[in-house]
Amino acid sequence: MLVMLSFRPLTKTLVIVLLIGIIPLVMNLPLPSIRLAQGISRNLSLLGFIAAWNSSTIPNPTLTVVQGDSITLSPKPGDGISHQWFLDVNNNGVADCSPGPDICSATFSSASPPPVAFTAAFAPAAYTLTYYCSVHPGTMHGHFTAMLLTGGGDRYAD
Numbered sequence: 001m002l003v004m005l006s007f008r009p010l011t012k013t014l015v016i017v018l019l020i021g022i023i024p025l026v027m028n029l030p031l032p033s034i035r036l037a038q039g040i041s042r043n044l045s046l047l048g049f050i051a052a053w054n055s056s057t058i059p060n061p062t063l064t065v066v067q068g069d070s071i072t073l074s075p076k077p078g079d080g081i082s083h084q085w086f087l088d089v090n091n092n093g094v095a096d097c098s099p100g101p102d103i104c105s106a107t108f109s110s111a112s113p114p115p116v117a118f119t120a121a122f123a124p125a126a127y128t129l130t131y132y133c134s135v136h137p138g139t140m141h142g143h144f145t146a147m148l149l150t151g152g153g154d155r156y157a158d
């Protein structure tokens, strides 16, 4: 006890930190967990226009998310013409909706279809997919990019 009291503060801190790490190992206890960055919920919306989603010029808007994010995508009518949003998960340029792997909205024209909910976890690395309108794939298509989050830390929806 007398020896411990004579430790300098830095040495005491070092001993405590080492004990916190070593005791669980020696006693076969779980190590203190490291909080991993979690996906966040992200709401996206796109207006349907024949010329391009959101009536933007080509290229269409790039949707950028982080791998693991929970996406709610809301397609909305823009020009009153029939559209269907889909994310081309199998990268073949065709809407392979249920039972296929692609993520698809209902076809819509004057009223918004139900939002499309999915998790951006299609690959273990960063990736870019293409989203389309199945009716007008030539003009209504853009990139959906999922980045890897590096460095951890808390994230907040923007």
Ligand SMILES: [Cu+2]
Pocket: 048, 049, 050, 082, 083, 084, 133, 134, 135, 136, 140
């Ligand atoms: Cu369309």
